[in-house]
Amino acid sequence: GQQVMQIPQYQHVQEGEDFTTYCNSSTTLSNIQWYKQRPGGHPVFLIQLVKSGEVKKQKRLTFQFGEAKKNSSLHITATQTTDVGTYFCAATSGGGADGLTFGKGTHLIIQP
Amino acid sequence: DAEITQSPRHKITETGRQVTLACHQTWNHNNMFWYRQDLGHGLRLIHYSYGVQDTNKGEVSDGYSVSRSNTEDLPLTLESAASSQTSVYFCASSRGISSGNTIYFGEGSWLTVV
Secondary structure, three states: OOOEEEEOOEEEEEOOOOEEEEEEEOOOOOEEEEEEEOOOOOOEEEEEEOOOOOEEEEOOEEEEEOOOOOEEEEEEOOOOHHHOEEEEEEEEOOOOOOOOEEOOOEEEEEEO | OOOEEEEOOEEEEOOOOOEEEEEEEOOOOOEEEEEEEEOOOEEEEEEEEEEOOEEEEOOOOOOEEEOOOOOOEOOEEEOOOOHHHOEEEEEEEEOOOOOOOOOEEOOOEEEEEO
């Protein structure tokens, strides 16, 4: 089945530093979604990217979808303690026939 | 407000027992999913449904079953619980994957099999 590889698994940053997580697939993706899960919580939808080369911003978060639609990234500028959690990418290869496949997530740990 | 609820939120059961986790959504979504989350594995799809009477196996379906008799509910049954099924289980729903709609997750059910 389709797989999405997400790196890094863990990322420690000092508060105020930037953070980036990457998601890669060997197959072309129809779309990619990003979710955030706070410690002890449930995944919450952040955004969906559909178009090749698409870039979307949400305040300090920037999401990119690669030109070949095989990779994506989430970049957080000037991290804050509220950014702590696990960030997941999730993708479908088309038609929704197999639900979403999630990456293993990147755990963001912020040191004040 | 529309929502998705799971019950029980926490359960301890014994090996070999049958366990059912309930999931109920009030958004009238066609699509419903069950995932399990384990350290090092992320979220893995167990079963999913695209509508009433439709069920499909996901990546880790062995030992689990679901049924979809109405739009609102997708109960997950562990036929004979095993220690390897100790996990956090998330139910989710969406109006439609292919149209790019948001997936909403329930708050999770923590299951311990002893």
